[in-house]
Amino acid sequence: xxxxxxxxxxxxxxxxxxxxxxxxxxxxxxxxxxxxxxxxxxxxxxxxxxxxxxxxxxxxxxxxxxxxxxxxxxxxxxxxxxxxxxxxxxxxxxxxxxxxxxxxxxxxxxxxxxxxxxxxxxxxxxxxxxxxxx
Amino acid sequence: xxxxxxxxxxxxxxxxxxxxxxxxxxxxxxxxxxxxxxxxxxxxxxxxxxxxxxxxxxxxxxxxxxxxxxx
Numbered sequence: 083x084x085x086x087x088x089x090x091x092x093x094x095x096x097x098x099x100x101x102x103x104x105x106x107x108x109x110x111x112x113x114x115x116x117x118x119x120x121x122x123x124x125x126x127x128x129x130x131x132x133x134x135x136x137x138x139x140x141x142x143x144x145x146x147x148x149x150x151x152x153x154x155x156x157x158x159x160x161x162x163x164x165x166x167x168x169x170x171x172x173x174x175x176x177x178x179x180x181x182x183x184x185x186x187x188x189x190x191x192x193x194x195x196x197x198x199x200x201x202x203x204x205x206x207x208x209x210x211x212x213x214x215x216x
Numbered sequence: 217x218x219x220x221x222x223x224x225x226x227x228x229x230x231x232x233x234x235x236x237x238x239x240x241x242x243x244x245x246x247x248x249x250x251x252x253x254x255x256x257x258x259x260x261x262x263x264x265x266x267x268x269x270x271x272x273x274x275x276x277x278x279x280x281x282x283x284x285x286x287x
Contacts, residue, residue, distance in 0.1 A: 089242060155257055156245035215248045 089157060095148035102141035110134040138197055160211050167207025172200040218277035221250045224268045238267055 116122060116130045145165070152158045176196060183187035229245055232250065236243040239260070248254035256264065265272045 154241045154245055155260060156248050156254055157242055159254070215244065215251075215253050 089152065089154050091148060091151045091153065092157060094151075095144060098144035098177050099141055099150075101135040102144060105137035105140070106134060109137060156215075160208070160215070163211045164204050164208035168202075168204025168212070171203035171207065172196060175199065175203075217255050218252055218279065219250065219275050220277075221264070221275060224275065225250075226271075235267075239263055256273075 093127050113130050117127075122130050144162075149158060149161065152161075176191065176199070179188065179191050183190060221235075230238075232246045233243050234235075236246045240247065241260070245254070249256050261272045261276065264275055268275060273287070
């Protein structure tokens with residue numbers, strides 16, 4: 083069965099996350115094109131480099147706002163457990179990978195991968211949490 | 217936590233969706249609470265008790281208290 087938001091707060095949260103994802107793609111393209119064609123330097127380079135990360139900050143803020151606004155304690159609990167699972171798995175993987183990079187020269191994992199990894203693990207965790215309440 | 221929500225609901229001929237609507241929560245919440253997989257907060261337990269016009273103790277089976285009474 084496809085995922086379907088159940089509360090108004092959840093629906094609003096999904097919309098915010100979709101907007102953040104769209105802005106993230108748009109700003110990433112803008113930053114990539116900007117660096118490729120305009121070769122910015124100094125403060126402008128920092129500002130352009132920061133641009134793709136801003137929707138991510140927005141998405142994290144939207145998650146916090148949703149957890150605050152959600153009146154359905156069960157839905158809130160499910161999301162909190164999923165996020166904790168996602169955080170734990172991301173911390174575990176990046177720590178182990180960091181040690182592998184230091185000691186056995188494993189390929190470098192860029193910091194920008196941490197955020198998508200966190201959501202991927204949170205998504206997997208969400209599936210397991212929902213299974214518990216089936 | 218074991219509870220009598222399914223019985224109380226059946227007595228009133230309410231579906232899980234009906235109860236969810238009255239409690240202003242999702243149907244999944246009602247299902248999780250009814251099957252004993254999720255324990256509601258105290259405010260939600262009071263809301264359930266008021267809705268079914270009974271007490272929290274009459275809805276939820278506190279097994280620990282039962283065990284203590286048996287000591």
